[in-house]
Amino acid sequence: MPFIQLKNVNYVYPVREGASLKAIKNLSLSIEAGEYVALTGMNGSGKSTLAKLLNGLFKPTSGEILMDGVSTADEDKVFDIRRRVGMVFQNPDNQTVATIIEDDVAFGPENIGLPRDEIISRVDEALAAVGMSEYRKRQASALSGGQKQRVAIAGVLAMRPDVLILDEATAMLDPEGRDEVLSVVKRQNQNGVTVINITHSMQEAAMADRIIVLRKGRLAIDGAPAQVFSSGALRSCGLTLPPAAQLAAELKAEGFDLGAVTDEASLVEGLCKLFK
Amino acid sequence: MQAVQIKNLSYSYSKKTPNEKLALDNIDLTIEEGSFVAIIGETGSGKSTLLQHLNGLIKPQDKKRSCVVINGMSATDKKSLRRLRFEVGMVFQYPEYQLFADTVEKDIAFGPKNMKLDPDEVSQRVKRAMSVVGLDYDEFAQRSPFDLSGGEKRRVAIAGVIAMQPKILVLDEPVAGLDPTGRSELLSLVKKLQKEISPTVILVSHNMDDVAALADRVIALKDGKIVADGTPKQVFSDRRLTKAIGLDVPTAARICDMLAERGVSLPRDIITMDELKSALLALLSKDAPLNADQPLPNIPIPNDGGAADV
Known part of the structure; x- marks a missing residue:
């Protein structure tokens, strides 16, 4: 069975009195454990909505999302799903909760009530995985954008997630910071973590095993990079x-x-x- | 006429503390009116500090030694500071975060109103700014800027700056975070703004392809110093320089280097994909296939020029 399964998912935002916006329309797809998927599409195509649906921040208006067989709409399992599906967002400046880096990475494990020794070992491991061990006692505010995003990824990794979702996590970084983050992500994928990278950058999308393109909330293209790029279909999705x-x-x-x-x-x- | 004249400009953050950091190191810089200048350099190289001197957000620390003159007005002169700020339009990174009014029209009108223009003039300028950035007045003027898409919000923010009709337009990474369509629309908009409203454009970008396509002058900063200054062709085709200062080169130049390593020699001053395409077509269209015994049609690769590490 695929690790992530979407069955006829719809999601509607209530905009204001009487008005609503259909952000995801009848979307069905599945993602296997260990895949590296790039999710792309124009602004407003539904990418970020989909990401929030995947980790249970949003519940489908209709249809169903199964994460390792568990429905994201299952209230009893929502914390388990959020632990298993970690997200890193766009802005490096508003994802830290603590002043000192190791405290920030420890925030997740502390919240699920792990014993102290376990927390320490997870923080060590997560910081090492993103190459930030030597910065553990430093202040998060003194880091570069790329370093902040690596710390944000470490915070997710400390929860030992099955899926890592990056929601335009490199958009605000300079080329150096972007390369740092992408190489950390690549390594996690090689270690078996399923990666979903939401991006506008086709160079970044080309690094994935599979590219999924959304257009106006619907699935428009789904295939390997070579296939997607040669199909000529990207342009109709507002992409280049x-x-x-x-x-x-x-x-x-x-x-x-x-x-x-x-x-x-x-x-x-x-x-x-x-x-x- | 000189739009920007900077002499001996140095600036340190946290001056006289153990954390003192030199952000600008003795910068000398003149920018002619009518030029499109790209400022490039890594994060922390001093780009933003330099930009903030252009409209007096940061004042020179050493007022005796340094001098910053914009369109003939000194940035240290309190009397002309207000006018100077009207003449230098700053579009910061993610300018849509600075939207605040409840309608698009009010947001764009904020700058011109502050210039104490009469209401008719303000409303004319709002309309013109909206039309230049491609936002239909009837459709958008009364909408809340917060209900718009990312690309639209950014155009509202830019309209708010150009409604002041600045003579110098400064943009810090204007396309960051936009989708490919939004990017190309915004970049053509910047070209159009230069023609119609702000003759001098100063653009900060990390995208060397955009720099090669748009700018007529590139200034590279590193550790607060200017380490390269010239046309995009001059700067990017000098691989010894780009390598020495760790500068990214445009995609086309990088592909030329990769081909050179494999024995396919192309002119070293190729910096855009269009130029690369023509050069490749010229090579490919030759009747005889190329081989090692045949002299290559283009300039040889100097040994010291080796391919840039990418």
């Missing part, structure tokens, strides 16, 4: 190809087929084959 894939598509239109291009390395590979 990453620069390397765009160039490959333009060269193909001129009669030069480079094969599947998702990133700069595969573009160079394709070109070198043509030049041989």
